[in-house]
Amino acid sequence: MSSWATLKIDEKIEAIREAHAKCSGTARTISEKLFELHGYQVSRNAVIGYYARQAEKLKDMPLCGPRAGENKKPLVRESRTHRPKAVATVNAYAEVIEFVPPPVAMPQSRNLTLMELGHRECRYPVDGEKERTLFCGNATGDDSPYCTYHHKLCHGHGTHSERNIDALLRRVA
Known part of the structure; x- marks a missing residue:
């Protein structure tokens, strides 16, 4: 056997x-x-x-x-069925809250090395490896190391509760 x-x-x-x-x-x-x-x-x-x-x-x-x-x-x-990207939801007071992520155009990368990057320039790596890495270099917001496009790419649009925080604050106030 x-x-x-x-x-x-x-x-x-x-x-x-x-x-x-x-x-x-x-x-x-x-x-x-x-x-x-x-x-x-x-x-x-x-x-x-x-x-x-x-x-x-x-x-x-x-x-x-x-x-x-x-x-x-x-x-x-x-x-699995995929939900559409913009989903309309209804909160407890029957207000229709709709989240549509704002379209952000992909910027033209400036291809800067880390040493060439200045203050408030996007630090998103776009090409290369190790010491040859090139970064986006476009202008950033006040509190982000990335430009608007790369910030959205890295952080997404948030959870359902994060997207509806404004409606929750209006209800509480």
């Missing part, structure tokens, strides 16, 4: 197919059947990992959830 680790891919797939046909189709029951039928000590996580790596070859025998006898739904992640 050989061990699970020494089996070839096709032999493992055949063993999983045989075990899947004789059990409920969960990773736990497949691993138990592999031990009963062939003596392979395979963990539940190893079965899940093998299904993940060999998904194309095992797609006709999907893994099922823990209550496979009740409803035999395959454990497949549904595709």
Whole structure:
């Protein structure tokens, strides 16, 4: 009898197919059947990992959830829906608050070295490595090391609560 680790891919797939046909189709029951039928000590996580790596070859025998006898739904992640970039939300007082990030045009980089940068010039690296790094060099705001474009690029538009702070302050005041 050989061990699970020494089996070839096709032999493992055949063993999983045989075990899947004789059990409920969960990773736990497949691993138990592999031990009963062939003596392979395979963990539940190893079965899940093998299904993940060999998904194309095992797609006709999907893994099922823990209550496979009740409803035999395959454990497949549904595709995520992407929200639009500008999302309208409604707060507790039914005011519609809409956040639309302001468009900021990408500036033309001045390609300055660190020694050439002056006070209030953008320190965003745009090219090079180590001592040959070149920086944007455009004008910055009062309290930022980056120009407006690179500041937005680095910091994003904030969390939902950060974007709605003005409405919250109006409500409290």
